[in-house]
Amino acid sequence: MPTRYEPAIDLDAVEAIDVHTHVEADACGHHSLDTELMDASASYFKSTDLRTPTVDQIAEHYRARSMAAVVFTVDAATATGHPALSSEEIAEAAARNNDVLLPFGSVDPLQGATAVDRARRLVEDHGVLGIKLHPSLQGFAPDDTAHYPLYEALQELGAVVLFHTGQTGIGAGLPGGRGIRLRLSDPMRIDDVAAAFPELRIIMAHPSVPWADEAIAIATHKANVSIDLSGWLPRYFPPALVRAAGRYLKRKVLFGSDFPLITPDRWRDSFAELGIGDEARRLIMKDNAARLLGLDGGE
Template sequence: MSLDLDNIVAIDVHTHAEEPCNHARDDGYNEFQQGMAAYFKNPAGHQGMLPSVEETAAYYRERRIAAVIFPVDAERETGFHRYSNEEVAEICAANDDILIPFASIDPWKGRMAAREARRLIRDHGVRGFKFHPTYQGFWPNDRMAYPFYEVLEEEGVVALFHTGQTGVGSGMRGGMGMRLKYSNPMTIDDIAVDFPDLRIIMAHPSFPWQEEALAVAQHKANVYIDLSGWSPKYFPEILVKYANSLLKKKMLFGSDWPAITPDRWLADFENAPFRDEVRPLILKDNARRLLNL
């Protein structure tokens, strides 16, 4: 079975494989997830009941929402073992009526990251890669990551970058060592220039750099914004203004599952001041075009 877009009501471009699928939880991982749960007011993290990838597929299938899903490789910065990209991709393949596989490789792995990325794309059908500059501790425009980006551009897959404030480490001692500066969206501008054929998504309303993100997305044809990680009722006025006008074909629905559920996001989206003609673009049409579905 494959994705039936006529039966799909929305495409969530930002969901996480948070529960380790290939090893036990590392020391400190429970505390990390509890901090995330407190930030997002998500009881699942407090109770240690984060969904598996298979449970995520069932949840989204019931709602007829397709989901881009990925782990995050931040072994260097956190000491937490990464999840298996291959295993996530295999589960996606078994649930390809609803899940779209992305992967994550720490860009500090250099040419090793580039080789792994090409193999994941060609052998496992991975459609894009998630980067979290704060969690992975790097400037997105650092040249050490360029061999990795070259592969993504050559293979025609998507690069999705976290931008702005993050729930990772929020309220924890020293912010768990996370440095917010790395997630300023203006660094994405360099990548968009140097890799003009690489399709790029800037994830989240980019507090406190929202206007920088809007400027980059407006100026660079290959850059999009996903609206995950925030309830739409908290979106900055200028973000909604641009979504309703200049960037209406560049905005994408994303929830940040399991931190924020699509049920919550979509309910608040209904009451947010988006134009009727823009809503289907955000929920499905823009992602369908961007992902070449």
């Protein structure tokens, strides 16, 4: 039997919880994307550091900063033809770093019932806290009812679903964007899912540009939907998102970096420029994630 992950995060010892960090390589040197897509993403983010840290290296990075981090990969094997990293191995690695890491799994929605069964195993046998989905990269429409059995299972299991929304650096600048369709990540598609599964905890990843207003409206309207602030340096956030995060959505937005393409240090330095008040800052950086992920004991 695999070692089942159990969190051991000391909330008094960590200053922040980053809910959006990518595992891009495993211990054997296999990568989550092919070289062309990885290079396009690095160019989009203007990242000169192309290292792809393993789960253990990610743990060291966050432990040194007194932070915790949600770690995951994306299983887009059907759409890209590139074999995915193992979510099971990521969960195992997180289990030996459970003082700072929180594992999410990923399944390929295009695999239908197989994806549903795997999601159940990842949650029940491996202890992952949620599932990461990337509609554009995985090539699926999240509001297609064909995928409702997956959401039904995750709602039943009490798992979080983290959906990529908006623009993506993956495929950016390549001919035809390598066939990756941005419209699949329109957050209004997530609104349909949130309405159909009201007990399913959903995180919409990123500021959802060019649909930031739509994402704000959904998070305001749907009690089960939150927004993570990853993938953009905060100085570039749409003004409406900054206002919402600091005021009426301060309990519905979460710190996320998009590590390794954006480091938590770089993100936090930029966030400090926004002038968001102390209460909202504390909620965004740690408390909202602790509550959503069940780390606070229901406080």
